[in-house]
Amino acid sequence: MLRATLLVLFLFASAVQAAEQPNILWITTEDIGPNIGCYGDPNATTPTLDEFAKRALRYDHCWSNAPVCAPARTTIITGVYPPSLGAEHMRSLVTLPREIKAFPHYLREAGYYCTNNVKEDYNVVIPGKLWDESSNKAHYRNRAKGQPFFAVFNLTVTHESQIRVRPHKAIRDPATIILPPIHPDAPEVRRDWGQYSDKITAMDVQVKKLLADLEADQLQNDTIVFFYGDHGSGMPGYKRVACNRGLQVPFLLHVPNKWKSLAPADYQAGGSTTRLVSFVDLAPTVLSLAGIKAPRHLQGVAFLGEHVGAAHQYLHGFRGRMDERIDLTRSVRDQQYVYVRNYYPHLPLGQHVAYMFETPTTRVWKSQFDAGKLNAAQSAFWQPKGAEELYDLASDPHETRNLIAQPEYQRIVERLRQQQRDQVLRVRDVGLMPEGEMHRRSGSLSPYDYGHRETYHVRRIMEMAELAGSATEADIPQLRKGLEDEDTVIRYWALMGYRMHDGPAFAADASRWEKFLDDENANVRVAASDALAYHGTAKQRQQSLINLLDLSNGNAFGPFVPIAALNALGSYRKDWPATISRAIRDLPDNAPNAAGRNNEYIKRMKGYFAGQE
Numbered sequence: 001m002l003r004a005t006l007l008v009l010f011l012f013a014s015a016v017q018a019a020e021q022p023n024i025l026w027i028t029t030e031d032i033g034p035n036i037g038c039y040g041d042p043n044a045t046t047p048t049l050d051e052f053a054k055r056a057l058r059y060d061h062c063w064s065n066a067p068v069c070a071p072a073r074t075t076i077i078t079g080v081y082p083p084s085l086g087a088e089h090m091r092s093l094v095t096l097p098r099e100i101k102a103f104p105h106y107l108r109e110a111g112y113y114c115t116n117n118v119k120e121d122y123n124v125v126i127p128g129k130l131w132d133e134s135s136n137k138a139h140y141r142n143r144a145k146g147q148p149f150f151a152v153f154n155l156t157v158t159h160e161s162q163i164r165v166r167p168h169k170a171i172r173d174p175a176t177i178i179l180p181p182i183h184p185d186a187p188e189v190r191r192d193w194g195q196y197s198d199k200i201t202a203m204d205v206q207v208k209k210l211l212a213d214l215e216a217d218q219l220q221n222d223t224i225v226f227f228y229g230d231h232g233s234g235m236p237g238y239k240r241v242a243c244n245r246g247l248q249v250p251f252l253l254h255v256p257n258k259w260k261s262l263a264p265a266d267y268q269a270g271g272s273t274t275r276l277v278s279f280v281d282l283a284p285t286v287l288s289l290a291g292i293k294a295p296r297h298l299q300g301v302a303f304l305g306e307h308v309g310a311a312h313q314y315l316h317g318f319r320g321r322m323d324e325r326i327d328l329t330r331s332v333r334d335q336q337y338v339y340v341r342n343y344y345p346h347l348p349l350g351q352h353v354a355y356m357f358e359t360p361t362t363r364v365w366k367s368q369f370d371a372g373k374l375n376a377a378q379s380a381f382w383q384p385k386g387a388e389e390l391y392d393l394a395s396d397p398h399e400t401r402n403l404i405a406q407p408e409y410q411r412i413v414e415r416l417r418q419q420q421r422d423q424v425l426r427v428r429d430v431g432l433m434p435e436g437e438m439h440r441r442s443g444s445l446s447p448y449d450y451g452h453r454e455t456y457h458v459r460r461i462m463e464m465a466e467l468a469g470s471a472t473e474a475d476i477p478q479l480r481k482g483l484e485d486e487d488t489v490i491r492y493w494a495l496m497g498y499r500m501h502d503g504p505a506f507a508a509d510a511s512r513w514e515k516f517l518d519d520e521n522a523n524v525r526v527a528a529s530d531a532l533a534y535h536g537t538a539k540q541r542q543q544s545l546i547n548l549l550d551l552s553n554g555n556a557f558g559p560f561v562p563i564a565a566l567n568a569l570g571s572y573r574k575d576w577p578a579t580i581s582r583a584i585r586d587l588p589d590n591a592p593n594a595a596g597r598n599n600e601y602i603k604r605m606k607g608y609f610a611g612q613e
Contacts, residue, residue: 021111021148022259022289023140023223027210029155029203030069031234034250036200042178043197045171048208049227052252054270056225057263059251061335063278063315064231067239067246068322072231072279074123077102077130079283079298081316083330084427086438086447087123088320093595095125095446100297102126103283107150110290113143115151141217150286155206158199160234163192164359171198181377181398182237184368188360196235224262224289225254236362237381241349242319242329243391243399244338251277255304262289264304274335276312277303284309299427314416316423320431324601324608325351326567328431332420338399339416340389343432345469346500350381352570354604376400387469390416424462428452432461433489434523436560457487464490468497473505483512488521495527499534507535514540517547522561526551530568545572549583552602559591559598566605573612584609 036046038053039060066072066082074087078100082088085096104114105128115138116131133142140149156162174190177197183189207227214220229249232238238246255263266273280300287294288305301309317331328343356362368374369382377400390413391399403409423429430438430451442450450456464482467475475497482494495513498506513536516528525547533544551565569584589603 021291022262023148023219024150024286024289025140025210025214025223025225026150026152027155027207027225027227028152028230029157029207029227030159030230031232031239032158032200032203032229032250033233033238033245033248034229035197035233036204036250038252039250043172043193045197045201046204048204048211049250049252052207052211052225052227052254056227056252056254056269057267058272059253059277060272060274061276061315061333062228062249062251063244063247063276063317063333064229064249065247065279065315065317067231067242067317067319069230070121070123071318071320073119073121075279076282077104077122077126078124079103079280079294079300080448081280081299081318081427081429082123083318083320083424083429083431084299084448084451085124086430086442086451088318088431089123089435090320090322091597092123092321092435093125093598094123096127097446097448099295100448101295102130103287104130104150106287106292106295107290108132110292111148112290113140113147113149115140115142115149117151117153119154119156148290150290153210154230155203157206158196158203158229158234160239160355160359162199163196163234165195168195168198170194171201180237181400182381183235183361184365184374184378186361186364186368188364192235192359192361196233221256221258223256224259227252236356236359236365237349240319240322240353240356242317242331243340243389244333244393244397245399247315247317247331253304262305264308267304275303276315276333276335278312278315280316281312314419316420318431321435321563322351323353323355324563324567324604325353326435326564327351330420330424330429332416332423333393334416336392336394337412337416338389338391338393339413339420341417341420341466341469342385342387342389343465343469344385344496344500345387346384348382348384352608354608387466388413388417421462425459428456428458429462430456430458432458432465434492434526434560434564436555436557436564437489437492437521437523439557439560457490460487461489461493464493464497468493469500471497471501473503476505476509480509480512483516488519488524491516491519491521491524492527495524495531499527499531510536510540517543522551522555523564526561526564526568529565530571533568533572541572541575545569545576545580549580552584552587554588554591556592559594559602562587562591563601563605566602566609570605570609573609581609 035041037044037050064072065075071082074082086094114132116134117138118136140151172194174194177193228251232246284294284298284300284302288302288307315333319329331340388404390403428451430447479494479497482490513528519525529544529547532540548565548569552562555561590599
């Protein structure tokens, strides 16, 4: 009898414990910065979110880590920085190491019903069943009676693509829009910003419906609600830019009284917090709310729940290849300043990404730059970036005044620069390798596993990559030494160090690079060809263009070497003979072993070149 009673009590206690797990609702929206009323945006009409903010905590410093959707979602779902996974590049689809699971796996093991409505779009291949439901019909209402839920509703009405849908009936008069200083005042720009604001208002209506459903189901007192954007604004000059303006998102958190024990220490309904949080923290935070201690591989920190960690002093951002255009940026911010390291400083932020150029603002902005009609702040997007940037967000929230060379800021520069270096080493950043080389070296391993081997010389590679971007004539002996290194990535960066800088002393070494046109490594051949096409004699330039054309024609490791070669070729478009134009038109649109949308990017580059003829 006693044994039976104890069994009943145990089952009752287990049921109570299960019932005492909070429901968790995520309402996410695409491609918006903190452009809602409760953040003080003058263009916003967001009554639902403004009212919601009165009973929520507003986070004033939340970063998406990546300034575009797929890498940002990868950060969320894994709780690991994508540069650690090799997943920073847009739609890269890399494998995960065995020990890393997406966090909904842990929630489902703990009894949660997990739904995703509607988008996944991760840069990693996730094995097994991740969601109980993942579709445009997925809903927490489909769970078993009494089962706790974790539900994501992702609103797409604010996506970049919706800014340019025509016809559009304007809600906000474009003439009343307050424009940021990086954009010219043109009718197309005002119309796009006005439509962006209108789409945010439409999203606000959708949020109202989701919150009303929660109340209709009498779940509002049992459910912790997150609202956030998936990265910064979809407007050009924001999306794809790893500065604060491309990474800062709105984030509102509501914790009902029933679960106030799980709220952060600074939680106050209608209040705000300056705690630094980012997407890499979301996985450990949700697990913490469910009473699950985060696995050791997670790289973020829980900011509410049972297992809260110490607040960050810094947030970290990153950018890799965006569709067909290669770039490599890392950023770090504290409470006031943001520091940016550009590993390809010779490239502008405004590279020709075909998808971005579908927005009218992009086209008119570029045409006015070409016509010499823009001021310095408006022109910066179309000019080389420079190796380093520093912005004071308190006095310059639009990041228009680069303070990197100002003597009075050098202690801040050195502190943030060191934080960025420490982050590269801490996460074993494999993004410092060319994308094709990362896949070649990883082989059957995941890039994460390869990056955590001693054979990945991350410190030496980081040092050469930094030197390459910042090199002066005094650094040429170090570049020469890098040319002879046994590590192919160091040779690559040494050659790029020559490519990225002007001056007769750099050009004088051109004869040293010719042997690398036949290097065993395709990425080294790309860099050597690029450097010779830039600095070499007429004969060397001609041979280099032919080399780049050959490298554009297929690669055993997918489309990555061809994309790199085509990116390099584009710098010399004005010097092409007609034979190269014809040869590019004849290139195959696809590369062997290309995954997912990666096959689109060679075709987009060919289309760009055709449009320049």
